[in-house]
Amino acid sequence: MNLLTIVKNSIYLFFSHVLVRFVSGIATILVARSLGIDEYGLLSLAISITIISGFFTELGLTHTLIREGTKAGSDIEELLAIYLGKRLFYGGLTLLVTCVLILTLYSPSHYQVLLWCVIPSILGSVLTGYGVAYFQVTQLMKFTALIRASTGLLTALSLLLCFYLKSDVFSYSLAYGFSILFGGVISTGLVLRKVRFKLKWSNKLSNGLISFSISGFVVMFFPQLGPIILEKTSSLTQVGNYSAAYRIPSILYQIPNVLALAFYPMLFKLSNANNNFEQVKLNIMQTKFMSCIGMMLCLPFAIYSEWWVNIVLGRQWVEAAFLLSVLSFIVLLQSISSPISDGLAAAGYHKKRSIFQVANCCLAVILFLLLSSRYGAVGAAFAAVIVELINLIGLVALRKIGIVIIYKSLGSLAPIFITMLLLGYYLKGISWLNPVLGVVILFSLFLILTFSLDKELKGKLVNVLKKQVEKKTKSVKIGDSI
Structure with a gap:
């Protein structure tokens, strides 16, 4: 590995x-x-x-x-x-x-x-x-x-x-x-x-193409459900507000998704070599890294959504602020579910995964129709988060060691995130505290607590940095000798 x-x-x-x-x-x-x-x-x-x-x-x-x-x-x-x-x-x-x-x-x-x-x-x-x-x-x-x-x-x-x-x-x-x-x-x-x-x-x-097709369709289709269904159940104004709010989490998710793309071929390589133990270890590491990044990205937008919308989109988009606060949790949920889904596919569970995701997709359409027709873009935002939460729970349940992977990945990270979320809402209530300073405080405390409580995560990062430094030092010495 x-x-x-x-x-x-x-x-x-x-x-x-x-x-x-x-x-x-x-x-x-x-x-x-x-x-x-x-x-x-x-x-x-x-x-x-x-x-x-x-x-x-x-x-x-x-x-x-x-x-x-x-x-x-x-x-x-x-x-x-x-x-x-x-x-x-x-x-x-x-x-x-x-x-x-x-x-x-x-x-x-x-x-x-x-x-x-x-x-x-x-x-x-x-x-x-x-x-x-x-x-x-x-x-x-x-x-x-x-x-x-x-x-x-x-x-x-x-x-x-x-x-x-x-x-x-x-x-x-x-x-x-x-x-x-x-x-x-x-x-x-x-x-x-x-x-x-x-x-x-x-x-x-x-x-196995059908299984991969279904899984890929679900991953692609969920983000598009809001605009497509809202256009039928509500108005283009609601579509605009929802799409503008969703755009920010969709961009943010690309950061942890980078790790998913980098890990994906390696997971299959280990699986093809029948090295299941190393494959599970790699999947736990992937889940831990992606979850950590997802938590850090979720916090500032869930807490200071009004400030972000005002800065990024302008005052005329004020209705999108609450939508952003809700939809920001999608970044976190997808950062956890994506590596779990990759692990299932690499381990040969793609058929079971596909059956579950078809059922969840049908449920998603029903939830979006019901909630958006009654509450517009707000209903669609809550529907999106509920669907992602159900998706995560289902993916974990499909594999016997799913709970073990989640526990080893989130055992120390989850309490830290909840603590930082509650602290963030408290800091938001302090009128003189600038949102930028609030975010800096949250990020600093999150990283301090994470590296203090999760020794494995800290160790992996330190090892990578050491190898990179050693490689650079070696190349410099070779260059000097020439």
Whole structure:
């Protein structure tokens, strides 16, 4: 188990996911300020449909590619040819069905915005996925980082250009769609420098595909439920407020998600080698690291949501403040459930996981419909948190050692988080205390208590830092001798 490799891959992914998402987040905030609540709600709806459609071009193929590609003696080039052939087929079918659904379900006044956002995005997602999947299975994360970064920056820059030109909502949707497409072209170009372009049709990647498809669909679908259902049960104003509030937790989650992406191939590698003991140890470490980061990200936004909304979005978005306070807990819940889900998949529990997630998905639709129709965006926010909590409980229960993994991961972290949350609400009541100072106090105490009570977490971080310092020192000595 090479923790240093995971850390290096995490750093590459950090720059591609977190920093690019941060820039994209700034662009999105400016878009929200520029368009207003209703038009931003329409654009959010278009992006939600785009994300759902993009999933159907993939259907879990990346997971089966990683599973097969990490096996000893696997032919990566052949597997990639099969992967591309299936994705192109799924992409064409998805494009046709999505266009029919848009023309059937939505108002003609929305056709232009929705179609010109969705069509190029579907094509782009196929090409982007081709590159990301190849470099992920070969664990060349710097190229995965380059692909993510180029696509994200293209999207952000195109949105910023529209903001500068004071464009209408159609121009924003067009810019979003074609930036995804151009990112896909860059991704494909990087792959073709490593392997030959080849298409092949085979069932090699089909084993277990349905289970991975269901799991991937649920992960992708949950964040999009709010905008899609709110558009039917409430108004575009409610969609706009919910989408603006949800945007912040979705960006924040990319930080712990970097670790999930870095750990994922290693979990399968240990599982394929039948090294179950080390696989469980790695999964506990992953859960502990991700949970710790998720807790730190949740605290400031759950406590000081009004201040953040006022700073980031402006006073006209005041209704989004309470939504942000509720939705910030999603960052924490996903930071715990994601590594648990990865561990289940790597250990061969993906079928049981899929059955549970289908049931939870049905429950999610019912909860969103009931709560959003009665309480609007507030109801949708609570529905989102409840669904994530049920998802976490179910994933833990699916595995006999699930409780053990949770206990070893959160045994010391959970009491610290609850203490900091209560302290945060107390600090918020002190009128003279600036929110920035309050956050600094909470972070400092959280880290002090965590490293004092969790010796294993502290030890792992210290070991990684020591190895990195030793490596740098060794390279310097070699350079001096030359």
